[in-house]
Amino acid sequence: MESRYYDPEIETASRDELRSLQERKLKAIVQHAWDHSPFYKKSFQEANITPDKIRSLDDITRLPFITKEDLRKDQETHPPWGSMLAVPMEETQRVHMTSGTTGTAIKILDTAQDWSNFCHIYARMLYAYGIRKTDMVMPVFSFGPWIGFWAGWYACQEIGCLLFASGGMKTEQRINALATYPITVIGSTPSYAIHMADTARKNDIDLAKKSRIKLSWHTGEPGAVIPGVKNKIESSYGCKAFDFLGSTEIGPWGYNCEFQSGVTHVNEDWAFPEVLDLETDEPVGPGGTGELVLTNLDRRATPFIRYRTRDIVAVTDRSCPCERTLFALEGSVLGRLDDMKKIRGIIVYPSRIEEIVREFEDVDEFQVVFKREGDLDEILVKIDPVPQLDLNSLDAFRDKISQSLQLGLNIRATVEILEHGSLPRWGHKAKRFVDERKDIPF
Numbered sequence: 001m002e003s004r005y006y007d008p009e010i011e012t013a014s015r016d017e018l019r020s021l022q023e024r025k026l027k028a029i030v031q032h033a034w035d036h037s038p039f040y041k042k043s044f045q046e047a048n049i050t051p052d053k054i055r056s057l058d059d060i061t062r063l064p065f066i067t068k069e070d071l072r073k074d075q076e077t078h079p080p081w082g083s084m085l086a087v088p089m090e091e092t093q094r095v096h097m098t099s100g101t102t103g104t105a106i107k108i109l110d111t112a113q114d115w116s117n118f119c120h121i122y123a124r125m126l127y128a129y130g131i132r133k134t135d136m137v138m139p140v141f142s143f144g145p146w147i148g149f150w151a152g153w154y155a156c157q158e159i160g161c162l163l164f165a166s167g168g169m170k171t172e173q174r175i176n177a178l179a180t181y182p183i184t185v186i187g188s189t190p191s192y193a194i195h196m197a198d199t200a201r202k203n204d205i206d207l208a209k210k211s212r213i214k215l216s217w218h219t220g221e222p223g224a225v226i227p228g229v230k231n232k233i234e235s236s237y238g239c240k241a242f243d244f245l246g247s248t249e250i251g252p253w254g255y256n257c258e259f260q261s262g263v264t265h266v267n268e269d270w271a272f273p274e275v276l277d278l279e280t281d282e283p284v285g286p287g288g289t290g291e292l293v294l295t296n297l298d299r300r301a302t303p304f305i306r307y308r309t310r311d312i313v314a315v316t317d318r319s320c321p322c323e324r325t326l327f328a329l330e331g332s333v334l335g336r337l338d339d340m341k342k343i344r345g346i347i348v349y350p351s352r353i354e355e356i357v358r359e360f361e362d363v364d365e366f367q368v369v370f371k372r373e374g375d376l377d378e379i380l381v382k383i384d385p386v387p388q389l390d391l392n393s394l395d396a397f398r399d400k401i402s403q404s405l406q407l408g409l410n411i412r413a414t415v416e417i418l419e420h421g422s423l424p425r426w427g428h429k430a431k432r433f434v435d436e437r438k439d440i441p442f
C-alpha cells in the first residue's frame with residue numbers, strides 16, 4: 001500500500017529520535033556559521049558564546065536572535081550579498097530575493113545541496129496535500145526573482161509529476177491551458193487564483209466544470225486559510241485548497257495534511273521551531289501563543305539561526321488523524337507582529353478584517369484604510385461589490401458588514417460601498433491595507 005508519508009522516518013519519528021537529529025544538526029550549523037560567516041562570528045562573540053557551549057538543544061536559547069532588519073543592514077554594509085554568506089561564491093548556485101514590499105529586497109543564496117534539501121522538504125508538503133506522480137501540475141507563476149513556486153516546480157519534479165510551465169503566459173492563455181490539458185493541480189497566490197477564476201467567469205468559462213483541477217496550493221499571502229477565500233477558490237475550481245507556509249529566509253516550514261484538521265505540522269528536522277511569549281521571550285507550551293522563531297538546520301550558504309519570523313502562532317498537542325508526530329501548531333499563522341494595528345487602544349489584525357469581509361459573497365474586492373480624523377483613529381472599509389448586487393439593498397448590505405465588523409473586531413469601522421469595478425484587482429502581496437496615519441502606535 002502506498003505510504004501516507006513522504007518521509008515516514010521523520011514524519012512519524014519519536015520525540016527522542018527527532019531531538020537527537022536536531023541536536024546533531026544544530027551543533028553542525030552553529031559550528032559552520034562560526035567558521036565561515038563573519039556576521040555570525042561577530043554576533044556570537046558579542047553574545048559571549050562559542051560553538052562548544054552548544055551541547056544540547058536547550059542551549060539554543062544562549063544564541064542571539066537575528067531579524068530581517070539585521071540581514072538588510074548587513075547586505076547594505078557589505079553589498080551585495082552581506083557578510084552573513086557562509087560559503088565561497090563558487091559554491092552558490094541560486095539567488096532569490098524577497099519581494100521587497102517593505103524596504104529593500106533581501107538576497108538569499110543557496111548551494112546546490114541547500115536547494116536540493118529545500119525542494120525535498122517542499123515535496124514532503126505537496127505529498128501530504130495529496131499530490132502524486134500521476135498528477136499534472138501548473139505552477140501559475142512568473143518565475144522571477146521571488147522564490148515563490150520555483151522550489152514547487154522542482155518539488156513536483158522530485159515527486160515525478162508532469163509539469164506545465166506558464167511563466168510568460170497571460171491569464172487568458174492559462175485559462176485556456178486549464179480547459180485544454182488534464183492539469184490536476186495548480187499552485188498560485190490566493191489573489192491570483194481568485195483573479196483567474198473571475199476572468200474565466202467573465203469569459204463564460206466555469207473552471208470547476210471545464211478544468212480537471214482537484215487540488216491547489218497557495219503561498220505569498222495568508223488567504224488560503226481565510227475561510228471565505230478558501231471557499232471561493234474551492235468552489236471556483238472544484239478543488240481542495242491548501243495553504244503553504246514558508247518564507248524565502250527559512251524555506252518551507254509548515255503544512256496542513258490531506259485531513260485539513262486545522263493542525264499545522266512543522267518540518268522541525270529542517271526548521272527548528274521555538275514559540276516565544278510576546279512580552280517575555282520565554283518559550284510557551286501547548287495552548288500558548290507567541291512569536292515563531294525558526295532556525296534552519298539544513299541551509300549552509302545563508303544560515304538562519306534563531307530568526308524572528310514576526311509570525312504569531314499557537315502551540316498545540318492536539319493530534320491529527322494522520323498521526324504525524326511532528327511539532328504542531330493550532331491553525332495557521334494567526335497574525336504578523338508587523339501587521340498588528342492599534343486602533344483607539346484596541347489591537348486589530350488586518351487578516352481578521354479580511355476574514356469577516358470575505359464572508360459576504362457579494363464582496364468582490366475591498367480595501368481597508370487606517371486613518372486619523374482629529375485625534376481619533378478610524379478604520380475605513382471600502383467595498384467593491386459584485387456587479388449583480390441589487391442597488392436597492394445597498395444600505396442593508398452596508399449595515400450588515402458594519403455589524404459583523406463591530407462584532408468581530410470589538411471596534412466600530414466605517415463601511416463604504418463603491419461602484420462595482422472601482423478598486424484595482426490586486427495580484428501578489430495584495431495591497432488591500434493602507435495605513436495613512438503619520439505616527440503609528442507601536
Ligand SMILES: [Zn+2]
Nearest residue numbers: 257259320322
Ligand atoms: Zn495531519
